[in-house]
Amino acid sequence: MSTLSCTDIVKDYPGTRALDHVSASFESGKINALLGKNGSGKSTLCKIFAGAETATSGEFFLDGTPLKFKTPIDASANGIVLVYQETSLVPSLTVMENIFMGRLPKKPNGMVDWKRMQAETERLLAVMDVKIHPKAKVQHLPMWKRQVVEICKALSQNPKVLILDEPTSALAKAEVEKLFSAIRKVKENDVIIIYISHKLAEIHEIADTVTVLRDAKFIGTKGIREIDNAGLIAMMFGQTQMRKRPEDVIPLKEVAMEVKGLTREGWYEDVSFKLYRGEVLGIAGVLGSGRTELLGGIFGSDPADSGSVIVDGREYVxxxxxxxxxxGLGLTPEDRKTTGLILKHSIESNLCYAGMKRTTINGWIESRKKRKEMAIRQVEALQIKLSSISAKASSMSGGNQQKVVVGNWLNNDPRIMIYDEPTRGIDVNAKQQVFEIMWDQAKKGNSSIFVSTELEELPGVCNRILVLRGGKICEELTSEQISSMTTNDLYTLCMGGKSGE
Amino acid sequence: MNERINKKKIMYHFLNHVTEIVLILVVIALWIATDNFMTLNNWMNLLRSGAIKGLIALGVTMVLICGKIDLSTGSQVGLSGMFVAVFCKHMVAAGHNQTAACLIGMTVAIIFAAIIGLLHAFLQNQYDLPPFVVTLGTQYLMFGLAAIICNNYPIPNAFPQWFVEIGMGRLFGIVPYPVIIFFVMAIICYFVMEHTTTGRSVYAVGGNQEAARLTGINVFKSKAFVFIAVQILAALAGFINSAQVNQADWSYGKEWPTDCLSMAIIGGTSMAGGSGTIYGTVIGVVLISVLINGMTILNWNIYLQYIVRGAILIGSLILMAYRDKYRD
Incomplete structure (x- = not known):
């Protein structure tokens, strides 16, 4: 039996602390779940184990031997392998080539030893008790089998520690069970398995122990039989301080926007709702519920098959x-780094793209003075911290970047703002400021649509919540219902009843 | 830590001004090494030949800032001159006024250039085709077209005197008109790129196309602008080039894209898109013109000059790589 343990691990990124004195240990022969919501630090911790990141301070040990890695190659040479969420397989190559990529076995004459490769692959697949032909091309395999190949690739390096980063995120329910039984087989081989997840439902099925991280801190480790879902939710979310919506954020009776029968095949179906002036409307849904696609469909950045959006009595098909x-709409995209900002351009430029027309003197020729004024107005209003307004957007912390994305839109005075995951990966204070922007806008009679994976944020912020499940709006929660609701209730609604996903 | 940041800053500024420094050094070296480099007449001549390619380099700069590329400009040079010559020749033969024929030819050439530019933008935007290959295709297309419309015979002496004057003449007998046209176009391009929504949108699209689209910028409009602008500038360069020799030939300009790319990239424009300046390209135009002129004055073998010009393009790409690295 072997043990992987860490003590006092700290990891700082510019502007945020991703891990705050985390100490934990994981034993072999068990599946150790590492649970936490997005941004809790679970992935960062595993990246440190696997040499993809280095800790700011703190140490970790495998069977008492201190380890320090500079690269993932270092780590795998020492027996720690991380299987990433996105598969790194080459679809056009065979299963066995993928497993031995970069380490193809060779005959003494330097030619590739296909026979040995096939035999080795068959042996690895037998460990997981999965039937895949070693010569099958990866592109012809279903997703769960690709994950199995990915795990075999890791196993081929004889790891002592195998870290799986949300391996089920792209799988259908039936596939998840097949993958789980394959993972259970690996457990018999005295390997330390760390299973990263934020899905409560699957933890009870697969894990033997569960370690919870919250807001960069270690919360606790429990045997899976000692704790139920409610207990795990309490550990994951803690005593979250409900952010209080000010009393005077009351929606008007006027409709600001109406969405009618919006459908996109395979993503969402016949979605209709009304958004009122001065309202903050939440859309609750888990990953894969179609929320991002729905928002994109309303804003026109993603395609929709049918349906329309009515703003100010005008129908937009x-x-x-x-x-x-x-x-009069604006949308802050989910991924601020790749689609929200132009990282290599200055903060000033990034604050003036949506409202570009307003920086001009006649609609075409820009006034430098107006541009600067507009940028500075948002820097002050949103309390954006920066070294200089002409610094690159890439130089800022996540929270400030998010404020720039929002500020860019506010400079165009939108009447309806759509926020897709505005709070992802930013600290508590920055979150609070983002919420205050929504409330301020609401007081001016403008409306917001707010989407967050962190469901516990929604009740405190929104006047009304729509629950999106499987691409359909299946529940509408009024502010009275919201006020008597716990995070657990909302979570259960989104997952579709007690049974989980 | 602080020292490292400082060093990075110094490196960044050095890389941003290295073109100017190199230009000054090359000028001094040629001044010392040759007798007739540092004469007004030589400078006017080198600027005149540089200005023609420089017009294209201005367009290339805008295309690169938009994150795209256009390699077909060389063929546009031959084709646009040919359009003018063909109209002049046939309309005059049919008894029409030469000036009118010339103006019609120029209009047709510019409209055709705009259509080619629009086609590039459309193909790129609609099917996400790589402009590198698409423009290689249109390069062939226009080259062949230019040869066919004149029945494979170059057309000499077809232009009216005022048209020839555009290429040959000098303001006050000193400054060649092409140089003036180049600087006027440079100022217009500078103004559009730095001070208008059109230019700012081009920077945004080149910097991050998806982010630009999501902020409600019309991405196709930006692409169409740069692709059309570069073709029209190449057509202008074609007019001036044909006027200068009073002849139209489909093979004119065939090798220019290399030099034009060098001019833009050495001047600080990145092929990754989103950064670059017209000012930098103007410096690049002067530097490349001085180098080509210097090699001619030093009487270097013409094929050696090819080697040097190829090396300059590769060298400027290495410089670009360093600039991109230190930019963040």
């Missing part, structure tokens, strides 16, 4: 971001 911007 054909929508593009440019058209919907003109109609």
């Amino acid at each position: 054909h929508r593009t971001p440019a058209i919907m911007k003109h109609a």
Whole structure:
């Protein structure tokens, strides 16, 4: 039996602390779940184990031997392998080539030893008790078998520690069970398995122990039989301080926007709702519920098959971001680094793209002075921390970057703002400020749609919550219902009853 | 830590101004090494030949800032001159006024250039085709077209005198008109790129196309602008080039794209898109023109000059890689 343990691990990123004195230990022969919501630090911790990141301070040990890695290659040479969420397989190559990529076995004459490769692959697949032909091409395999190949690839390096980063995130329910039985087989081989997840439902099925991280801190480790779902939720979310919506954020009776029968095949179906002026409307849904696609469909940045959006009595059937911007909408995208900001451009530029027309003197020629004023207005209003307004957007912390994305839109005075995961990966204070922006806008009669994976954020912020499950709006929660609701209730609603996903 | 940041800053500024420094050094070296480099007449001549390619380099700069590329400009040079010559020749033969024929030819050439530019933008935007290969295709297409419309015979002496004057003449007998046209176009391009929504949108699209689209910028409009602008500038360069020799030939300009790319990239424009300046390209135009002129004055073998020009393009790409690295 072997043990992987860490003591006092700290990891700082510019502006945020991802791990705060975390100490934990994981034993072999068990599946150790590492649970936490997004941004809790679970992935960072595992990346440190696997040499993809280095800790700011703190140590970790395998069977008492201190370890320090500079690269993932170092780590795998020492028996620690991380299987990433996104598969790193080459679809056009065979299973066995993928497993031995970069380490193809060779005959003494330097040619590839296909026979040995096939035999080794068959041996590894037998460990997991899965039937896949070693010569099958990966592109012809279903997703769960690709995950199995990925795990075999890790096993081929004879790891002592095998870390699985949310391996089920792209799988259908039936596939999940098949993958789980394969993972259970690995457990018999005295390997330390760390299973990263934020899905409560699957933890009870697969894990033997569960370690919870919350807000960069270690919360506790429990045997799976000692704790039920409610207990785990309490550990994951803690005594979250409900952010209080000010009393005077009351929606008006006027409709700001109406979504009618919006459908996109395979993502969402016949979605209709009304958004009122001065309202903060939450859309609750788990990953894969179709929420991001729905928001994109409303704003015109993603395609929709049918349905329309009515703003100010005008019906928009054909929508593009440019058209919907003109109609008074704005959208802050989910991934601020790749689609929200132009990282290599200055903060000033990034604050003036949506409202570009407003920086001009005649609609075409820009006034430098106006541009600067507009940028500074948002820097002050949103309390954006920066070294200089001409610094690159890439130089800022996540929270400040998010404020720039929001500020860019506010400079265009939108009447309806759509926020897709605005709180992801930013600290508590920055979150609070983002919420205050929504409330301020609401007081001015403007409306917001707010989406967050962190469901516990929604009740405190929103006037009304729509629950999106399997691409359909299956529940509408009024502010009275919300006020008597716990995070657990909302979580259960999103997952579709008690049974889980 | 602080020292490292400082060093990075110094390196960044050095890389941003290295073109100017190199230009000054090359000028001094040629001044010392040759007798007739540092004469007004030589400078006017080198600027005149540089200005023609420089017009294209201005367009190339805008295309690169948008994150795209256009390699077809060389063929546009031959084709646009040919359009003018063909109209002049046939309309005059049919008894029409030469000036009118010339103006019609120029209009047709510019409209055709705009259509080619629009086609590039459309193909890129609609099917996400790589402009590198698409423009290689249109390069062939325009080259062949230019040869066919004149029945494979170059057309000499077809232009009216005022048209020839655009290429040959000098303001006050000193400054060649092409140089003036180049600087006027440079100022217009500078103004559009730095001070208008059109230019700022091009920077945004080149910097991050998806982010630009999501902020409601019309991405196709930006692409169409740069692709059309570069073709029209190449057509202008074609007019001036044909006027200068009073002849139209489909093979004119065939090798220019290399030099034009060098001019833009050495001036600080990144092929990754989103960064670069017209000012930098103007410096690049002067530097490349001085180098080519210097090699001619030093009487270097013409094929050696090819080697040097190829090396300059590769060298400027290495410089670009360093700039991109130190930019963040």
